[in-house]
Structure formats: structure tokens, C-alpha cells
Amino acid sequence: MTKIFRDREEAGYRLGQRLLAYRDNPDGLVFALPRGGVIVGYQLSLALHLPLEVFIACKVGSPENPEYALGAITEMGNLHMNPIYAGDHRRLTTSVEELAEEKRAEILRRRQLYRQGRSLLAPTGRLAILVDDGIATGATFLAAVEALREQAPSRLVAALPVGPAETVEQVRGLVDELVVLACPEPFWSVGTHYADFSQINDEEVLTCLDLANARHDGTVQG
Incomplete structure (x- = not known):
């Protein structure tokens, strides 16, 4: 399979070239989903000369398969359920709520650290630009979109390197503008479209946030 992106840095740079109309927007903010989305978001913030902020959301995985999202919860408490489970409240609501409660501790940890x-x-x-390194089921990104929309930004833009067409269309219906670089078929997973999709740790997230803040404050040049 041909890789679309060398790494998250390239994906962020390419998104920046598509969003240059927002460069130096005095009201603009880039919100990135940690962890991988922060690497993409940092490059986007550099290209657009905008502040970088984390927006924290955690996937709520199935007890049988933690990698499969039942839904996601945000730092503002929004719980978004995967549509295929949304109507099955009698079987799943209690377990999802319990699983979401476990994620709240991780959200608090990340909020305090980042x-x-x-x-x-x-x-x-x-202007709020929400970015991640890609979407699959879209649960985490959609939860973040819904939470940010409730905060009444003047314009909500979704910026995504890659995602399946069906999920991308769900996002499109909830934002003012969507920029997506690729919707490959078959999709498989986000990581299959990157040559380097290494796991990102907290230290890398903090480095990106520190550098972005320093550049925006004018303490780092270039």
C-alpha cells in the first residue's frame, strides 16, 4: 500500500498549506487532540501563525476489544456514542457510563500535565480549528466537535489528514468547514497511511506546546 504521508509533521504542513486563508487571523486558535494530533497541530500552528491548544478527549473502548470505540468522552463531559450503539441503551448504557468514568481520571491527568x-x-x-492525525470511527473527533460547538466559536473548522469517506461526511455536517487531505478506499486504519506512525508520548506533546507558545509569544524566532 502506497503511503500518503511520511509522518505527522508532513501531514500538518500539508494541512497548513490548505488553510493559509486563516494565517495570522487575530481570533484564530488551533485545537489539537492529544497525543498524535498535537504533532500535526504544531505544524499547522506554525504555518498559520496561530496559538496551539490541546483539547482533551478519550476514546471509550469496548470491554471485549479496547481498540474499538463504543464512543468517546471530552474534558467538558460530553459523551458521544458510536451511532451503531446509540440505540442500544438497555444493553450498553450502564457499561459505557462505567467505562467513561474510568477515562475521566486520564482526562484529568492530561489536563493537569499539559x-x-x-x-x-x-x-x-x-475561529477554532480542530485537528487530529486522522479518524477511523470518528468517535473521539466527533465528541470534540460537539463539545467545541457548544462553546460557540465564531467559526469551527475541522482539519484532518485522512479518514474514511463515511466518517468524514459525519464530520462535515457538524462544522462550518472541513479540510481533509485524503479519503482512501479501502481505508483500513489511520496508521496504514503513514510511513512513520510512531506512538507519541507526553514529553513530545509538552515539547510541541512549549515551542508553539514560545513562538507565539515572540520568544523564539524563525
């Missing part, structure tokens, strides 16, 4: 006690940069009344 923001060091500061509050989320508010998207209200601003």
Missing part, C-alpha cells in the same frame, strides 16, 4: 493548572483557551467567539 496545561499546568491554566484554563482552556476559550473558543467562544473565535
Whole structure:
């Protein structure tokens, strides 16, 4: 299978070239889903000269197969269920709620680590660009879209390197603008379309956030 992207850095750069109309927007913010999305988001923030913020959401995996998303929960408490489970409340609602509760501890850990006690940069009344390294079922990204939409940004833009056409269309219906670089068929998984899809750790996330903040504050040049 031909790889579409060399790595997340290339994906972020290419998204930036598609979104240059928002460069230097005084109200613009890039919101990236950790962990992999922060690497993409950092390159996007560099291209657009916009601040970079994390928006934290965690997949709620099936007890039988943790990699398969029943849904996702965000740091604002929004619980998005995968549509194929959404009507099966009698069988799944209790277990999903219990699994979501377990994810809240991880959300709190990430919020404390990544923001060091500061509050989320508010998207209200601003241009919000939400980015990840790709989507498959889309549960985590859709949960984040719904949560950000509730914060009333002036414009909500979704930026995605890759995703399956069906899920991409779900996102398109919830945002003001969608930029997606590729919708390959068959899709398989996000990682299959990157030559390098190495796991990202917390230290790499923090490095990207620190560098983005330093550049936006003018303490780093170039």
C-alpha cells in the first residue's frame, strides 16, 4: 500500500498549506487532540501563525476489544456514542457510563500535565480549528466537535489528514468547514497511511506546546 504521508509533521504542513486563508487571523486558535494530533497541530500552528491548544478527549473502548470505540468522552463531559450503539441503551448504557468514568481520571491527568493548572483557551467567539492525525470511527473527533460547538466559536473548522469517506461526511455536517487531505478506499486504519506512525508520548506533546507558545509569544524566532 502506497503511503500518503511520511509522518505527522508532513501531514500538518500539508494541512497548513490548505488553510493559509486563516494565517495570522487575530481570533484564530488551533485545537489539537492529544497525543498524535498535537504533532500535526504544531505544524499547522506554525504555518498559520496561530496559538496551539490541546483539547482533551478519550476514546471509550469496548470491554471485549479496547481498540474499538463504543464512543468517546471530552474534558467538558460530553459523551458521544458510536451511532451503531446509540440505540442500544438497555444493553450498553450502564457499561459505557462505567467505562467513561474510568477515562475521566486520564482526562484529568492530561489536563493537569499539559496545561499546568491554566484554563482552556476559550473558543467562544473565535475561529477554532480542530485537528487530529486522522479518524477511523470518528468517535473521539466527533465528541470534540460537539463539545467545541457548544462553546460557540465564531467559526469551527475541522482539519484532518485522512479518514474514511463515511466518517468524514459525519464530520462535515457538524462544522462550518472541513479540510481533509485524503479519503482512501479501502481505508483500513489511520496508521496504514503513514510511513512513520510512531506512538507519541507526553514529553513530545509538552515539547510541541512549549515551542508553539514560545513562538507565539515572540520568544523564539524563525
